Amino acid sequence: MMPLSIQFLAPGFFAGLIFLAIPILIHLFNFRRFKRVEFTNVRFLRELKEETTKLNKLKHLLILICRLLAIAFLVLAFTKPVIPLANQNRLKNQKNISVFVDNSFSMEGVSKEGALLEVAKKKAIEIANAYPSTSRFQLLTNDFLAVHQRQLTKDEFIDEVDRIKVSPISKTVSQVISRQLDAFNLQASEEKELYLISDFQKATTDIDQIKIDSSAHINFVELPVQSTSNAFIDSCWIESPVVQLNKTIELVVRVTNSGEGDLENVPVTLKINGTQRAVASCAVAANNTAVVKMSFTISEPGWQKMKISITDQPIVFDDDYYLSFDVKENLNVISLDGSSAGPHLKALYSNDPFFKYFAVPVNQVDYSVMQNNQVVILNQLKEVSGGLSAELKKFVNNGGTLICFPDTLIDANSYALAFNDIVGESYNSLQRTNEKVSGLDYKNVLFSDVFDQSTKNQTNLDLPNVNAYYSLNTSVTSGRNALMKLESGATFLADYFVGKGKAYLFTVPLNSSFCNLSQHALIVPLLYKMAILSMDMPQNCAIIGEKDELFIKENLNLGDDVLHLINDDNKIDIVPQLKIINGGTQISTNGLLNRAGYYNLMNANVTRAVFSFNYNRKESTMKFLNEDYLNSMAESAHLTDFSFFNDQGSSLTKKINQLSEGIALWKYCIIIALLAFLAEILIIRIWKTT
Numbered sequence: 001m002m003p004l005s006i007q008f009l010a011p012g013f014f015a016g017l018i019f020l021a022i023p024i025l026i027h028l029f030n031f032r033r034f035k036r037v038e039f040t041n042v043r044f045l046r047e048l049k050e051e052t053t054k055l056n057k058l059k060h061l062l063i064l065i066c067r068l069l070a071i072a073f074l075v076l077a078f079t080k081p082v083i084p085l086a087n088q089n090r091l092k093n094q095k096n097i098s099v100f101v102d103n104s105f106s107m108e109g110v111s112k113e114g115a116l117l118e119v120a121k122k123k124a125i126e127i128a129n130a131y132p133s134t135s136r137f138q139l140l141t142n143d144f145l146a147v148h149q150r151q152l153t154k155d156e157f158i159d160e161v162d163r164i165k166v167s168p169i170s171k172t173v174s175q176v177i178s179r180q181l182d183a184f185n186l187q188a189s190e191e192k193e194l195y196l197i198s199d200f201q202k203a204t205t206d207i208d209q210i211k212i213d214s215s216a217h218i219n220f221v222e223l224p225v226q227s228t229s230n231a232f233i234d235s236c237w238i239e240s241p242v243v244q245l246n247k248t249i250e251l252v253v254r255v256t257n258s259g260e261g262d263l264e265n266v267p268v269t270l271k272i273n274g275t276q277r278a279v280a281s282c283a284v285a286a287n288n289t290a291v292v293k294m295s296f297t298i299s300e301p302g303w304q305k306m307k308i309s310i311t312d313q314p315i316v317f318d319d320d321y322y323l324s325f326d327v328k329e330n331l332n333v334i335s336l337d338g339s340s341a342g343p344h345l346k347a348l349y350s351n352d353p354f355f356k357y358f359a360v361p362v363n364q365v366d367y368s369v370m371q372n373n374q375v376v377i378l379n380q381l382k383e384v385s386g387g388l389s390a391e392l393k394k395f396v397n398n399g400g401t402l403i404c405f406p407d408t409l410i411d412a413n414s415y416a417l418a419f420n421d422i423v424g425e426s427y428n429s430l431q432r433t434n435e436k437v438s439g440l441d442y443k444n445v446l447f448s449d450v451f452d453q454s455t456k457n458q459t460n461l462d463l464p465n466v467n468a469y470y471s472l473n474t475s476v477t478s479g480r481n482a483l484m485k486l487e488s489g490a491t492f493l494a495d496y497f498v499g500k501g502k503a504y505l506f507t508v509p510l511n512s513s514f515c516n517l518s519q520h521a522l523i524v525p526l527l528y529k530m531a532i533l534s535m536d537m538p539q540n541c542a543i544i545g546e547k548d549e550l551f552i553k554e555n556l557n558l559g560d561d562v563l564h565l566i567n568d569d570n571k572i573d574i575v576p577q578l579k580i581i582n583g584g585t586q587i588s589t590n591g592l593l594n595r596a597g598y599y600n601l602m603n604a605n606v607t608r609a610v611f612s613f614n615y616n617r618k619e620s621t622m623k624f625l626n627e628d629y630l631n632s633m634a635e636s637a638h639l640t641d642f643s644f645f646n647d648q649g650s651s652l653t654k655k656i657n658q659l660s661e662g663i664a665l666w667k668y669c670i671i672i673a674l675l676a677f678l679a680e681i682l683i684i685r686i687w688k689t690t
Contacts, residue, residue: 006081006665013078023067027060059687063680070676077669096151096191097131098138098180099124101161102198104170105317105619109199111224117166120197123221123652124161127195128154130656138183140176142169142545143591149183168317168594168615169545173200174209181213192216199225200630202623207633218642221652225624229259231266231284232318232620236308241445242535243327244354245298253292253308253321257284258621268292271307301329303610305598317596318620322612323541324598332373333531335359336388338407341379344510344518348527355531367391371398374534378404380509383411389418396422397499398584399553401534403527404505406470408514423496423503424478427470437463437492439485445533446483446495450525464517466492469507493526500553500584504530541612544596548589552601552609556585563608565589565599572599587611 101124107117128137137157139148141164152160171179176196184192192215198205200222210218234254243249251270257263263284270278278294298304306323333355335345341359349357358373362381365388370376376395378384384392396402406415406427419426440447440463472480472491483504484493496503508515517523542550556563557580565587566573572595577588587601593613601609625633627644634642645655 010078010080013075016075016078017072019071019075020068023064023071026067027064059683062683066676066680066683070673070680073669073673073676077666077673081665081669096136096138096184097127097193097195098140098183099127099157099195100140100176100180100197101164102196103141103143103164103167104201104204105166105168105315105615106199106201106622108166108315108317109225109228109622111226113224116199116223116225117164119223121161121164123197123223124195125158126652127221127656128157128161130653138180140180140183142167142171143594144169144171144179149186168596170204170616170618172204172206172209173198174206174211177210177216177218181211181216184216193219195219195221197221197223199223200625201619201621202625203618203621205625205630205633207630207639208637210637210639212637212639214641216641218639219645220630220642221645222627222630224646228315228622229257229261230315230318230620230622231255231257231259231263231310231312232315232617233308233310233321234289234617234620236321236323238323238325242532243298243304243325244532245301245327245329248295248297251278251294251296251306251308253280253294254289255282255284255292255310256289256620257286258623260286262286266290267311268294269309270294270296271309272296272298273305298327301327303327303607305610305612315620315622317615318617320596322596322598322614324610324612326609328535330354330356331375331531331535332356333358333375333377334370334373335377335379336362336365336370336381338362338380338382340407340509340511342510342518344523345377345379345527348524349531352528362388371395371400373400375401375403375531378402380405380407380511382407382409383414384418385414386417389421392418393422393498396501396503399500401501401530402503403530404503405509406506408509408511410470419505423480423498423505425473425480427505427507428473429471430468431471431490432468433466433488435466435469435486435488435490437466437484438487439482439489441481441483444481444483444495446526446529450522450529464492464515464520464522466508466515468514472505472507502534541614543616544593544613545591545616548591550587550589550611551581551584552587553584554608555580556603556608561603563587563601563603565593565611566602567595567597567599569597570595576601 101117101120103117103120107115107120109116111119113119124139128135131154133154135154136151137154138151139157139160141148148160173196177194180194181192192213194216196219198221200220232255234256236251236253239250239252240247253268255266255268265281266284268280268282269276277296280292280294282290282292284290303324303326306325308321308323310319312319331354333349335341335357337359346357346359349355359379362378367387370391371394376392378392392402402422404419410427412427416426466486469486469490469492472494479496480491480494481496482491482494484491486492490507492507494505494507496505506517508517510518512518542548556578562575563578564573565576572593574589574592576592577590579586579588593599596613596615599611599613600607601611627646631644645652
């Protein structure tokens with residue numbers, strides 16, 4: 001055990017001990033003076049009670065001791081004696097303090113003292129009151145506002161604390177501390193005093209990720225939390241890769257129960273464009289997740305606004321989930337035909353009004369028109385020019401779909417230059433052999449709904465026959481996915497992900513002398529699905545506080561016209577930052593959005609796109625860490641210079657003062673002095689002597 005030591009913050013007052021001489025002098029000159037009493041012999045005989053000299057001396061000595069103790073402890077009280085604490089730090093001389101007040105959704109919870117956020121604000125003010133008025137403060141919240149980067153006086157700090165409101169943004173502990181340290185580094189502060197006032201949710205408390213700074217002292221201020229169960233919509237998605245008009249679509253909703261009790265009959269509703277379209281219910285076990293599937297159809301083209309909701313109390317910020325997507329009325333397909341191209345593609349696409357099919361000889365193509373299509377088909381070109389190659393690369397990178405059928409006789413050099421640049425590999429030599437297509441990648445979305453399960457297991461499945469094909473040169477960097485293979489293992493059909501788009505390469509032309517694919521029943525679902533899959537499902541869903549950049553394929557360079565992001569429900573209208581990238585538009589909100597819902601990207605009363613913003617679900621799981629767990633995490637992370645405050649006992653101001661000065665003893669000195677005075681009075685009044 002360490003020996004107990006006491007420090008005196010005002011030792012100059014020890015000079016007051018000179019007053020101890022006063023009771024000593026009184027004792028020497030007053031109590032030794034004899035008092036003359038005249039009496040008759042009779043009175044002396046009746047009333048005189050004998051008192052020994054020893055008792056008188058004892059009484060006078062006790063009175064003297066009481067007076068000396070009273071004066072001595074009064075003097076000690078003025079010297080401010082303290083017991084230094086084992087973890088005493090340099091708070092006393094600290095001039096720059098950073099305070100983080102957690103204002104995330106979980107701070108809407110209630111404690112025995114009231115709303116958690118209000119308790120946190122009170123604690124922040126108590127911290128400020130523990131420091132002299134010359135100190136400078138930095139206030140930080142989950143919003144990471146620029147205004148909170150500057151230093152504040154104590155009065156300014158208290159005013160800013162009063163303005164704090166609940167925010168949908170959530171930051172981890174390591175992110176907060178990193179931000180605090182960055183602010184100190186800008187101010188060139190040698191000593192760094194950090195306070196984090198939070199409920200310390202398990203999902204956001206990553207003490208093990210803190211970057212240790214030996215000059216920083218971290219103070220964790222834990223708030224009292226009442227455990228709360230919560231059911232919430234974790235996520236939603238549409239199973240189909242595309243949404244077509246009047247086609248049944250299945251929506252998947254994942255509902256999570258973070259409470260300790262099972263939930264029965266949790267209602268789930270689906271609204272599309274404000275109209276309720278489906279209702280379901282689910283049972284969710286404690287600390288578990290349930291999946292709900294709901295079906296719907298879209299009858300009108302354009303942007304669709306989808307809202308999925310559950311009913312759960314008392315936490316409601318995560319009970320709604322928003323999705324938005326665009327349903328096209330038509331799909332544009334252009335075929336660049338070579339001199340030997342046949343009518344097969346026209347016969348396929350022209351029979352379905354959904355496809356706007358256009359065929360043009362390759363030597364007459366307008367490259368600007370080509371970029372307005374979703375699908376470009378190279379239909380038996382003998383060669384691919386450099387200009388066409390550059391346009392095709394840009395087209396695929398911007399999200400388009402390229403389908404290539406080589407000619408019966410190709411210019412290998414031009415093909416190699418073009419496709420090595422686009423997909424990383426190209427056609428090689430012509431192989432003349434009689435083979436059959438034998439291997440299909442049934443797991444690929446291209447073959448979904450094409451074969452049923454029983455058909456997939458048949459060994460004698462009717463697949464195309466091949467008389468000749470072009471081999472593909474092998475490249476480990478191409479990312480080739482062989483969708484269909486020949487019996488020899490050679491590739492019949494491959495796909496490649498390129499930028500935001502995709503390329504499909506057949507190794508045979510649509511010519512019966514090479515392959516019977518043009519007469520085979522498989523060609524219809526293959527080319528149909530390739531075109532349909534070019535309509536990537538634009539689920540324009542963003543998480544507030546995580547994703548500030550959105551992308552759409554349309555070039556929205558409108559010159560002097562200004563685009564607005566508008567939310568009618570919350571009366572929000574902001575001007576986003578736009579950047580043209582790869583023919584599309586990147587939209588940056590710069591953290592200006594903090595309300596969930598639909599946001600229309602508009603220009604001149606025309607809706608260009610609809611984006612959906614949802615609240616982060618990190619705050620939905622109401623699991624909190626206690627002091628013991630936080631201490632163990634800090635030790636595991638080798639975090640040594642930290643203090644932990646909870647809500648028990650005295651105010652935070654007093655606790656900080658104790659950390660900076662130690663345990664104050666002056667009150668105990670006053671009590672002892674008063675007890676000494678009381679003892680003196682009792683001795684004088686009760687102990688009667690003559």
